[in-house]
Amino acid sequence: MLPIDLDVTRSIRAYMATCLDGEFSLERVHEGLRDAAWYSAKDRRLLRAICDEHPQQFTRWLYERERDGRYTGLIMVWPAGYSTPIHDHSGLWGIEMVLQGALSVEDYALVEDAGLHHVGTSVLEEGQSCAFLGTEGHAHRCTNLSARRAAVTLHVYGGMLERYRNFELRRDGRCVASPALAQVDGSLGPARLHG
Template sequence: MDFATPHPEFAGRQRLLDGIDAALQSADTHSTVTQVQRVLEQAIKDPQIVLPACVHAPVHGHYARREIYRSPTHGYSIIAMTWGPGQGTPLHDHDGLWCVEGVWQGSLEITPYQMLERDGERYRFAPRDCLRGCKGSAGHLIPPDEFHTLRNSDAEQIAISVHVYQRVMERSHVFQPIDEAPRWYARECRELGLDA
């Protein structure tokens, strides 16, 4: 995406931005994230807020990431993700950023992970209970609890989620299982791109 180009306009965009901007006035990180989560839950239910048409188009081979807004004042970024049937993420972190995620359409399986230990560049994780995020639900991640996977388990329908990041998330650490060591993972840094 060319960042010189304005982000897509969409119905009710300013209502969403005003709510997030107000939430960022909270005194601490936990309060801020809780307020942003409430704003996102309300926005999903608000018929006056309609995401831009581009977010309804899946991308073959991977979930789509589209930045629909970046705040020049507060630095946060809003990413709409489009999940084709069966698409998901590997185990990953958010590069130390808090994030609020809401399901706008469809449903997602979200599995949080707890890091149990680190041995050099090997990490041991344990999955927590899988959560089913349906339309209108939202959750948040605050480091150091920032490890999870997301997946659209529907075999036919797309899912759309909206993610509000503390600032632009340009990279993420992905954790790949090490076959010979149960629950141990190797970490790799990945640059994150955007889809048109």
């Protein structure tokens, strides 16, 4: 795929450069990210091509890997009805923003000897986002709420998510964790390290 430089990823890169100076605050980054994310009609057309190229496949596209490893940025394309397993983020903080469609986010607490405890569910529509600290006991599952259309989300993580755990809740109430690798399907934007 040819390099695609999106307006939204360019605006997020510029915004994140301002956030990395001084003391880091996830709340401040999350709050400002909504204002910084400019998702243009051009972006919508370009990402439509990615959706059409992989209509039945969940894909992850790296748009930024900050040189010092302080954050990475991804665009994710969710086929109609796709749902992730319940999973953690290996201790990384994260922000997830819906660019197209709507996403359900089910949050869970990992309770020692008790498995998973459902904490709540949020529905994120276009332009809405959620943030998480990536604490040891946090896990979630995300689902594209449309049965017909792909959803597109923008993610910012506090490092490079390479490995994580999926959680299966068994009938007896026990929770079984299995290691997983975070696949990246390609890159968007300039092929460079930012710093």
